[in-house]
Amino acid sequence: MGHTTRLAPSPTGALHLGNARTFLINWLCARQSGWKVTLRVDDLDGPRTKPGADQAAIDDLQWLGIDWDSGPTRQSTRTSVYAAAVEMLLRDGFAYYCNCTRKEVESAASAPHADDGAAVYPGTCRGLYRTRADAIAASGRVPAVRFAVRDGRFDFTDNFAGPRSFQLARQLGDFVIQKSDGTAAYQLAVVVDDAEAGVTQVIRGDDLIESTPRQILLYRALNLAQQIPAYTHLPLIVGEDGKRLAKRHGDTRLGEYRKRGVPAERVLALLAKWCGVRSAGKDLESASMQKLLADFRLDRVPRAPITFTRHDDAFLRGYRS
Numbered sequence: 001m002g003h004t005t006r007l008a009p010s011p012t013g014a015l016h017l018g019n020a021r022t023f024l025i026n027w028l029c030a031r032q033s034g035w036k037v038t039l040r041v042d043d044l045d046g047p048r049t050k051p052g053a054d055q056a057a058i059d060d061l062q063w064l065g066i067d068w069d070s071g072p073t074r075q076s077t078r079t080s081v082y083a084a085a086v087e088m089l090l091r092d093g094f095a096y097y098c099n100c101t102r103k104e105v106e107s108a109a110s111a112p113h114a115d116d117g118a119a120v121y122p123g124t125c126r127g128l129y130r131t132r133a134d135a136i137a138a139s140g141r142v143p144a145v146r147f148a149v150r151d152g153r154f155d156f157t158d159n160f161a162g163p164r165s166f167q168l169a170r171q172l173g174d175f176v177i178q179k180s181d182g183t184a185a186y187q188l189a190v191v192v193d194d195a196e197a198g199v200t201q202v203i204r205g206d207d208l209i210e211s212t213p214r215q216i217l218l219y220r221a222l223n224l225a226q227q228i229p230a231y232t233h234l235p236l237i238v239g240e241d242g243k244r245l246a247k248r249h250g251d252t253r254l255g256e257y258r259k260r261g262v263p264a265e266r267v268l269a270l271l272a273k274w275c276g277v278r279s280a281g282k283d284l285e286s287a288s289m290q291k292l293l294a295d296f297r298l299d300r301v302p303r304a305p306i307t308f309t310r311h312d313d314a315f316l317r318g319y320r321s
């Protein structure tokens, strides 16, 4: 059977150089190996979704020379599919209603924090409510739905990051699969969509590595274990302060460079460096997709977080520093 990967931008902001590098690596792996590429817009996070950001992401990807074979599909159109999956997990005893407020979760004395900074839910509501109505009656609040994580160790091997091990209850805890407003949470939507699209390869930033055990647990609980994809998590691009590339590091949106007349080949040259692609030991001044397709190797991608420096910015803008 052939392989499929997906490009899944979240239209909560514009694509910046860091996202662009992840999408580029995903695309290069796919085109080098003959995988199908599908484009999915992860637009479930209503309040944070910015109007027009989905089209801007599509334009930015195309400007770089990235293409896809199917899509775009939009998560916001799939409410009933996600709801059916949540009902199934509730029915089969994998999930439960939770009417704790965010504040209650944060301040639960026993709640440690997961490595990704989220409070680990101490399981307060587990086993308390049989139905949604019971949960509402007890608190007056409409409940969220959480996946019940059994305790134990969880191991998986990432294609790039190598073997990883998690203590499920202590590091992850029971996680939300449906928010109290009825929308599906990221973990659930991604699994349902990837399974339905036949995605066999997930390539993304390593800020999502802790989502992987959660997502694999969901595949199993939804009877989709046969479809668990291979995972490749890549180190993020950081600013000079060592923090994940963000607004405070300047305007690194692709659209902004494009507007200033920076050619795509110049942006690709910087991304090439960040992908470990050089020529005769030197950084490229300009790069084409053909060059990248010929020379990219996943095992040459730098393993440590890569720093976006002011020299990189100056390089893109066309002057030496």
Ligand code: GLU
Pocket: 008, 009, 010, 042, 190, 203, 204, 208
């Ligand atoms: N849309 C998600 C993001 O931009 C990616 C989801 C995923 O790769 O699982 O962070």
